[in-house]
Amino acid sequence: MRISMVIAEAISGLGAVKTAFDMAKALENIHETVARDRAIIDLQKEILAAQAAQFALLERVGKLEKEVTRLEAWDADKQRYQLAELAPGIFAYSLKEGMANGEPQHHLCTACYDADFKSFLKRETWNPGRCAMIVCHGCGWFAYEHGSADPAHKGLRPTPYRE
Ligand SMILES: [Zn+2]
Structure with missing residues (x-):
């Protein structure tokens, strides 16, 4: 196009x-x-x-x-990563073994990866509930690894910076 x-x-x-x-x-x-x-x-x-x-x-x-x-x-x-399940039903692209090039293990957002953007997933704790979160600040995706949603979490949701 x-x-x-x-x-x-x-x-x-x-x-x-x-x-x-x-x-x-x-x-x-x-x-x-x-x-x-x-x-x-x-x-x-x-x-x-x-x-x-x-x-x-x-x-x-x-x-x-x-x-x-x-x-x-x-x-x-992209070839350095493979699809992995971080928690039941929560997927990410994770560094393959032997492909670290000295980098610590990290995970990339699947939606951003598929859209050809490299966006690191971040672990966060959202309160109330001390929820263990996996968050992408690229596209605004988030998942609850532990804990359950609370209306107060609305203000903690990431603001996507990628269009
Ligand atoms: Zn993303």
């Missing part, structure tokens, strides 16, 4: 260049000064439009290149 947007932009950018080129060619046949000046101004506008289109395109390509780099790195990192 993003790629097709880039192509559409490229084509519209090329369209602006083509218009400018056609206008430059037409200038040869304009001999009257006023008309010629007006045509030059129009041509300059087209050239600026073409430059703006090209600039927007380069910006878009730069963003996509960054995203590809991030996803490539994440793809390699």
